[in-house]
Amino acid sequence: MVKAIDMHVHIKTGETVGQAGHKHNLGKPGQHPDEMAEMYQKLDVMAVIFDVDHETRTGVKSSNADTAGWVRKYPKTFMGFGSVDPWKGNQAVDEVKRCADLGLLGMKFQQASQAFCPTNPRFFPIWEMCNRLKLPVIFHGGTTMICGGEPGGGGLVLEYCKPIPYLDDIAARYPELRIIIAHPAWPWHDDQLAVLRHKANVYMDLSGHAPKYFPESIVHNANTLVQDKVFFGSDFPVITPKRWLDEFATLPFKDSVRPKILLHNFAKFIGIELPDAVKA
Numbered sequence: 115m116v117k118a119i120d121m122h123v124h125i126k127t128g129e130t131v132g133q134a135g136h137k138h139n140l141g142k143p144g145q146h147p148d149e150m151a152e153m154y155q156k157l158d159v160m161a162v163i164f165d166v167d168h169e170t171r172t173g174v175k176s177s178n179a180d181t182a183g184w185v186r187k188y189p190k191t192f193m194g195f196g197s198v199d200p201w202k203g204n205q206a207v208d209e210v211k212r213c214a215d216l217g218l219l220g221m222k223f224q225q226a227s228q229a230f231c232p233t234n235p236r237f238f239p240i241w242e243m244c245n246r247l248k249l250p251v252i253f254h255g256g257t258t259m260i261c262g263g264e265p266g267g268g269g270l271v272l273e274y275c276k277p278i279p280y281l282d283d284i285a286a287r288y289p290e291l292r293i294i295i296a297h298p299a300w301p302w303h304d305d306q307l308a309v310l311r312h313k314a315n316v317y318m319d320l321s322g323h324a325p326k327y328f329p330e331s332i333v334h335n336a337n338t339l340v341q342d343k344v345f346f347g348s349d350f351p352v353i354t355p356k357r358w359l360d361e362f363a364t365l366p367f368k369d370s371v372r373p374k375i376l377l378h379n380f381a382k383f384i385g386i387e388l389p390d391a392v393k394a
Contacts (some may be wrong), residue, residue, distance in 0.1 A: 151192065154192075155191055166197045168199060199208055200237045255298075256299035290315065
């Protein structure tokens with residue numbers, strides 16, 4: 115019986131397998147999807163898997179077909195989101211349509227590693243297609259470990275990952291487009307919370323940070339004012355789901371809120387009907 119949904123899990127696909135791409139400073143490589151499926155099955159947790167296509171900037175291309183293939187192999191364990199390189203223009207828009215045809219449930223973007231500002235009008239056709247197909251979008255929020263500590267941060271620009279003004283602008287421009295701001299968006303996490311409270315179509319996940327390091331305002335608001343808009347995410351392989359769950363269990367969340375964050379909020383968001391026993 116599924117106990118939680120980890121809605122932020124990275125896999126390696128296509129040409130990214132066996133290639134370095136960006137340096138993540140993780141200390142260990144990500145596991146093979148077969149091993150990941152076994153890990154999540156042992157925890158009774160489902161996982162939303164995706165890769166990120168930043169071919170224009172790095173020459174490394176991901177494969178949405180591979181992501182969909184892993185979902186087909188492990189349908190009770192994996193759900194999938196697609197990714198497109200925004201700089202590919204009409205090709206990116208067409209790939210969004212193909213992701214929907216493949217059965218992927220949304221789209222993932224990383225503004226720093228993909229080197230784009232989401233409010234640039236050249237990217238609006240992508241958001242319009244996601245909106246038309248009712249595909250939710252995950253945008254990165256806050257700083258990133260990618261190229262962290264390198265000279266110039268490897269050329270990555272953190273500015274594009276600000277919730278305000280960029281993601282707030284997209285949410286206002288496309289009020290029916292459901293947006294997930296990935297991670298507690300430190301150092302702009304209070305701006306992130308403001309957008310969540312103001313925009314009905316904006317949500318967040320708690321991935322990428324060990325729970326014991328969550329900012330106090332994130333814990334307070336997730337426990338109260340935005341308790342229905344916050345999702346469990348680990349950012350595996352950055353953090354293992356077991357470590358995340360173990361640390362989350364020590365935080366002062368209400369008994370009524372904890373299952374919302376772990377399972378019910380995202381299940382409702384993505385349209386999964388949970389068994390009555392799980393609902394209870």
